[in-house]
Amino acid sequence: MTLRKSIILYGVAMALLMGVLKFAEYRFFVHDLSLELYLGLVAVLFVGLGVWVGRRLTRVKVIEPSTEITRDEAKLKKLGITKREYEVLGLIAQGLSNKEIADKLFVSNSTVKTHTSNLFLKLDASRRTQALQRAKELQIIP
Amino acid sequence: MTLRKSIILYGVAMALLMGVLKFAEYRFFVHDLSLELYLGLVAVLFVGLGVWVGRRLTRVKVIEPSTEITRDEAKLKKLGITKREYEVLGLIAQGLSNKEIADKLFVSNSTVKTHTSNLFLKLDASRRTQALQRAKELQIIP
DNA sequence: TGTGAATTCATACTTTTGGCCGATTGTGTT
DNA sequence: AACACAATCGGCCAAAAGTATGAATTCACA
Numbered sequence: 001m002t003l004r005k006s007i008i009l010y011g012v013a014m015a016l017l018m019g020v021l022k023f024a025e026y027r028f029f030v031h032d033l034s035l036e037l038y039l040g041l042v043a044v045l046f047v048g049l050g051v052w053v054g055r056r057l058t059r060v061k062v063i064e065p066s067t068e069i070t071r072d073e074a075k076l077k078k079l080g081i082t083k084r085e086y087e088v089l090g091l092i093a094q095g096l097s098n099k100e101i102a103d104k105l106f107v108s109n110s111t112v113k114t115h116t117s118n119l120f121l122k123l124d125a126s127r128r129t130q131a132l133q134r135a136k137e138l139q140i141i142p
Numbered sequence: 143m144t145l146r147k148s149i150i151l152y153g154v155a156m157a158l159l160m161g162v163l164k165f166a167e168y169r170f171f172v173h174d175l176s177l178e179l180y181l182g183l184v185a186v187l188f189v190g191l192g193v194w195v196g197r198r199l200t201r202v203k204v205i206e207p208s209t210e211i212t213r214d215e216a217k218l219k220k221l222g223i224t225k226r227e228y229e230v231l232g233l234i235a236q237g238l239s240n241k242e243i244a245d246k247l248f249v250s251n252s253t254v255k256t257h258t259s260n261l262f263l264k265l266d267a268s269r270r271t272q273a274l275q276r277a278k279e280l281q282i283i284p
Numbered sequence: 285t286g287t288g289a290a291t292t293c294a295t296a297c298t299t300t301t302g303g304c305c306g307a308t309t310g311t312g313t314t
Numbered sequence: 315a316a317c318a319c320a321a322t323c324g325g326c327c328a329a330a331a332g333t334a335t336g337a338a339t340t341c342a343c344a
Contacts, residue, residue: 092271097330113332117334125237127331128270
């Protein structure tokens with residue numbers, strides 16, 4: 001996709017260059033415009049092209065994150081973390097207390113505590129802040 | 143710094159362009175090389191310049207983090223967070239308990255609690271997880 | 285159909301955390 | 315010197331969080 005686009009654009013650029021050259025050649029016989037102007041025109045055109053290519057090259061880094069998202073579920077299964085536990089983990093990351101989490105999930109405080117305890121076992125943590133740190137390390141939360 | 147560099151580079155580029163033009167002019171009288179070759183040369187040169195500029199432009203995003211680091215202190219002052227409090231905040235983010243933080247900083251548990259309490263006031267939080275969330279929002283911790 | 289995992293809840297207990305007081309010491313500023 | 319401020323510490327109490335144990339329910343799936 002990206003490669004094909006690049007090739008097409010390169011072709012277009014080459015065609016444009018040829019056009020400019022032909023135009024210049026034509027003008028040359030007429031002895032109308034100065035050479036400097038042609039060169040300036042070409043320069044501006046290719047600076048533009050260069051900027052575009054440069055941006056393309058650096059934009060590759062932005063595409064990476066999407067790969068990690070798909071890996072998440074695999075990581076969760078490897079750690080034995082269930083959906084509900086992961087849900088609770090997310091709410092902990094948002095800074096909610098057990099009570100607030102319980103209210104949000106329509107369960108009792110006990111249930112949330114059970115989930116967090118299990119989370120701590122699986123994440124090898126003994127505090128919620130530690131669990132968050134571990135979860136970030138394991139890249140299961142942003 | 144960056145602006146000055148850009149200006150210098152722009153100057154160099156202009157000088158280069160002038161050189162190319164003079165060279166082209168000279169060659170023009172000799173009627174040796176073709177016009178297409180000059181144009182091609184200029185094109186290649188400015189594609190290079192364009193790539194460089196493009197990377198500069200996109201690299202702005204990469205440079206931002208360092209800018210934020212310098213902004214960090216300004217943010218901290220705006221929030222009234224002291225060095226010691228910020229230190230404690232960092233250790234909380236690493237998942238340490240008050241006791242562990244106290245040991246690491248060679249102070250008493252009371253002192254750490256004082257720092258965290260002040261932090262909570264300044265970050266408008268009432269839990270350490272909430273403080274972390276706020277701190278991330280305010281971009282004073284990664 | 286029954287088996288295991290996930291989810292739910294409770295109770296009791298310990299540890300950690302947070303809120304609210306006050307107090308001392310050093311440092312730099314006016 | 316007087317003052318503001320950062321950093322330090324302690325005590326007390328209440329709330330939140332974490333641990334351990336046991337048990338009921340639901341639900342997928344073999």
